[in-house]
Amino acid sequence: MGQGTEEGDLRAVEDLVPVRGSVGSRPVFGGADQGGVRGRCGPSTGAGWAVAPWVGYADSGGVSSAFSDISPSNPCALDPMAAAVAVAAGQYGVLSWPQARECGLNRYDLRRMVRRREWLHPHLQVYVVRRLMPGAGTPERLRCLAMAAQLALGARACVAGPTAARLWGMQGLDRWDGRQVHMVVPAVKRPRKLIGVDLHGWNVRPEEITVFEGGLRVTDPGRTLRDTVPALGRERAVCLMDSALNQGLLKQGDVETMNRVMRGRAGCVDMRRWWKLADGRAQSPLETRIRLICQDGGAPPDALQHRFTDREGRTVAVVDFWWERARLIGEADGLGPHSTPRALARDRKRQNALQMLYPDVRIVRFTWADLKQPNYILELVAGGSHRGETAMGKG
Numbered sequence: 001m002g003q004g005t006e007e008g009d010l011r012a013v014e015d016l017v018p019v020r021g022s023v024g025s026r027p028v029f030g031g032a033d034q035g036g037v038r039g040r041c042g043p044s045t046g047a048g049w050a051v052a053p054w055v056g057y058a059d060s061g062g063v064s065s066a067f068s069d070i071s072p073s074n075p076c077a078l079d080p081m082a083a084a085v086a087v088a089a090g091q092y093g094v095l096s097w098p099q100a101r102e103c104g105l106n107r108y109d110l111r112r113m114v115r116r117r118e119w120l121h122p123h124l125q126v127y128v129v130r131r132l133m134p135g136a137g138t139p140e141r142l143r144c145l146a147m148a149a150q151l152a153l154g155a156r157a158c159v160a161g162p163t164a165a166r167l168w169g170m171q172g173l174d175r176w177d178g179r180q181v182h183m184v185v186p187a188v189k190r191p192r193k194l195i196g197v198d199l200h201g202w203n204v205r206p207e208e209i210t211v212f213e214g215g216l217r218v219t220d221p222g223r224t225l226r227d228t229v230p231a232l233g234r235e236r237a238v239c240l241m242d243s244a245l246n247q248g249l250l251k252q253g254d255v256e257t258m259n260r261v262m263r264g265r266a267g268c269v270d271m272r273r274w275w276k277l278a279d280g281r282a283q284s285p286l287e288t289r290i291r292l293i294c295q296d297g298g299a300p301p302d303a304l305q306h307r308f309t310d311r312e313g314r315t316v317a318v319v320d321f322w323w324e325r326a327r328l329i330g331e332a333d334g335l336g337p338h339s340t341p342r343a344l345a346r347d348r349k350r351q352n353a354l355q356m357l358y359p360d361v362r363i364v365r366f367t368w369a370d371l372k373q374p375n376y377i378l379e380l381v382a383g384g385s386h387r388g389e390t391a392m393g394k395g
Contacts, residue, residue: 164218170247222257239288258275281305284334297377310353
């Protein structure tokens, strides 16, 4: 085949990889500037995990809707082109040259599809069916790019590092740039240079790899954190740790095992110290960051996700932070779950009910903008503490 298909159609790559984009829709563990990818875990298989990659995105207008009419149970029963498209439909819109050949296509067919720009050619012997290509900024786009890199790098390749963290739904990283994916080929000596791929030669063991639906190979949550956290600062690292614990990707009992495996690696001392700060009750990176500011300032909350009940014992509200002595409630208001009109109305109703039942309680609310002024957060909390001490003195 000519250079246009063997070496990669750079114009097609530009179409495939967006200039900007964020991968998350509404993450479980959300925040205004967090670009994670929501994932839901299914029953364990293989190395212990299974993921249904389309859960939560039925309304996104991405690949899942395009796949619905071209996924026959026996694609080889179709004509060669339809069979190849059906294979791509089960792999996030991507297929390899060997797979296309298995369906009955030849190099001239592929060259024709690329020339017509019906198929894109991001890497050597890897193709993306353009009409199946996920939209920019969607979680499916990240999976598409990762699958394309995996097919280009071979059977031992897997997704790792920050990309794996996003695929698992861990929150706390910066927004995805819409281009780069992180991959591993264990013990590779001369990493291949692929457009948009950050390739590593880490020694990832087979039991540390989970196969997602569609055949996408991803490092398991524990290995993902061990590879990702050492390159992060404390705040982002603890956000990822909180997220993994909150979603059940890791259990508290796994932490000591991870620390033992990390021993001797760069960043192991910081990681051990940061695990002591992690708390799976935190439900967003904003909650994690506020908690860290309060801990650093000597005013850690007494409880997270504290439950308030009415006289009949029915739950009135579950609040993000609770300072018992100060009778102070803290709420983290991110731009996700708390920003819709319905959510705002619900929060006001809940706050009114709380103040009617607990008139001695004070409520403060924190936003992402407040993180730029940690002293302001501490002053709000300290004000509540001073109020509590005064009330006790009068008593």
